[in-house]
Amino acid sequence: MDKSSSSILGDVVLLGGGHAQIAVLKMFAMKPIAGIRLTLVTNDMRTPYSGMLPGFVEGVWDDDDLHIDLATLAQFAGARIIHASCTGIDADHKRLLFDHRPTLRFDVLSVNIGGQPALDAIDGAMEHAIPVKPIAQFQHRLNDVLSADKKHKLSVIGGGAAGCELALALSKRWLTETGKRPELRLFSRSNRLMPYMAARAGKLIEADLNAIGAHIHKGAEVTSIHANGLSCRDGQTYDFDACFLVSAVKPPAWLASSTIERDENGFIRVGQNLQSLSHPYIFASGDIASLHPYSRPKAGVFAVRAGRILAQNLQRYIKQQSLRPWNPQSRYLALIGTADGAAIAAHGSFGFKAHYLWRLKVWIDQRFMGKYKSLAMPPTPKTDTLDAINSDEGKHSDPAFAAMRCLGCGAKTGHETLQNAMREAVSIAIGMGADPDLMPDDSLAEDAASLPSPAPNMRILQSVDMLSEIVSDPFKLGQIASVHAFSDIYAMLGKPLYSLAIINLNEAKISIQTDQLTHILAGTLLAHSKAGVKLVGGHTSEGGSLSVGFSVTGTRPEHGAYTPAPKDAVIILSKPIGTGLVMAGHMQLKARGNWITSTIDTMCMSNHQATKIAMEHGIEWVTDITGFGLARHVLNLANRAGATGCYLYPDAIISLPGAQFMADNGIVSSLAGQNQAAVRLDHNGCDQHRTPLLFDPQTSGGLAMLAKPEQADHILAALVATGHHPAIVGRITHSKSGITLSAKDAG
Incomplete structure (x- = not known):
């Protein structure tokens, strides 16, 4: 038997659920690679499609229309999902870093985390402006503004396509919500609107802004933002009730400590194949990437179009095939909604406006979202239920006949793997606040444990429970399995004191298996410490599916017969x-x-x-x-x-x-x-x-x-x-x- 066919031989980790990364998940779902485990690390379980944000602001789309559910997409792709905020990349040792959980190893890493708003470019922006990114925070703050009274003076900083489109959408939303348009001001550092697009498109959007009574300030650089007003470099000041900022983006601060090659602005420098110039096993796309030798705007359209090439190159890198270059076009069609049932098309030096262009934009956006929202598990192959020996009776209730059997309540690993994982897990758990006195030795080499006798008048309680991989995050699985196992002791009104672990691991190469066991044990030890329980031994094995369980010993005071429950309890x-x-x-x-x-x-x-x-x-x-x-x-x-x-x-x-x-x-x-x-x-x-x-x-x-x-x-x-x-x-x-x-x- 070729065990490698069922073993995990490589970890591909996707950091961030941006526009390019969702294409990777979809391709790996369609074309999985045997032996490759896919993991998505994200601090949000949903990812917004930025192209539909102005329509959401206007009121055309609702919140669900705007978002792709990453948990569903990851499940479709057979990928683990780690819901946590990454705080660093140890590129040389192939590790992702976190503040409140173990590091995560990777063999191949793809980064698509977007950027953060450059709020430090304007004094007071951090405290008093509403940045458009990250979109989830923007949505919450927009709702706060909409629900407040007397918010009629709006300022939008940013004269590019995104800022102009947002301004028009805000005005339309206010008209819908209040029956009148807001007093709107748009500030642009450039002397014309949408300076990176056709001049004709800029004139069209300016005409639309004039038509709704917006005050347009061109060549106006905002230098500071106050509680209810802003100041420009020319000394002029303007009042507002709410100020929206469409700014340039910058990389997260933690990326500066990485050894990955970055450009002068701190973004990950990648070649035409989206591969890091310094670490070939790292790829990057979207706003976080700086494409060399080309320079392109930080626009979602490029991340969307890079997705297919990124997915192909990740698979080609794994298979040791030559990578495909990506040549993003210098001229591309942009469709800018004008919040009046029409849109402006801009391409090169060409620009015009029409109602059918808005319908085209709607079709394009819905088609894109449909690829990632209309998902269905492939039909389960029909199983021969051996009707000759199995009657219909019981088939509806017996899980053996179920098309998909649910997880949850329902071969020895190497000594070095166990010892290394335990040593690292103990260090992690203590670093996260676990009690050192409750930590086990470096290994769980003993299948049995010698425990002290209970105090007089104390009854010994014992229970055992095991969980299959109900969640794909091994750190969380260790926590849940521990809490679940302790529950029987609590239900007997006792206190759990000691446990023996029973862990079965997937077949995998040693480094992958060690990392998985480390995560399970770190979550286990943290949950054990919170409960005051010491892990005193256990048994680990490998083969088949992952499962984690514990045999728990506890005590409770001896007492006489139970008091009968009240009849009206x-x-x-x-x-x-x-x-x-x-x-x-x-x-x-x-x-x-x-x-x-x-x-x-x-x-x-x-x-x-x-x-x-x-x-x-x-x-x-x-x-x-x-x-x-x-x-x-x-x-x-x-x-x-x-x-x-x-x-x-x-x-x-x-x-x-x-x-x-x-x-x-x-x-x-x-x-x-x-x-x-x-x-x-x-x-x-x-x-x-x-x-x-x-x-x-x-x-x-x-x-x-x-x-x-x-x-x-x-x-x-x-x-x-x-x-x-x-x-x-x-x-x-x-x-x-x-x-x-x-x-x-x-x-």
């Missing part, structure tokens, strides 16, 4: 539910990036505080919500407490963003059917649209506790104060069996 749930639904949707390219982020944040949240609050209020009946889903877990809890069943309030249950959308669209986890089949459910006339939430298997779910009704408000307040999103989701009953759905205020 309510059920309090500490966390939202829906992790299975959202992650199942992610696997099918239906989940938005911000839904994934919220779900991951919830899974990383420990149940420690919820347990502490339960104990402070004398709560004895507690369970955690994991793979069996809410309904099965709370029913088991009610039965243990002596009740025959429980009422659940579907409309009171707090769900994660996107979870109900998945349920409404028929997307469920493959374990949901088994969970529902194990519970007697009476809908009791309630709408069934919330039912999938009741049986959704949870990874690192919250705690459910039985409390006296008079305690509920105090417990809810304590949970909210510690960052939880709790709710009363039901009550136990001694008169009915199984689960009965009910409105919250029912008797």
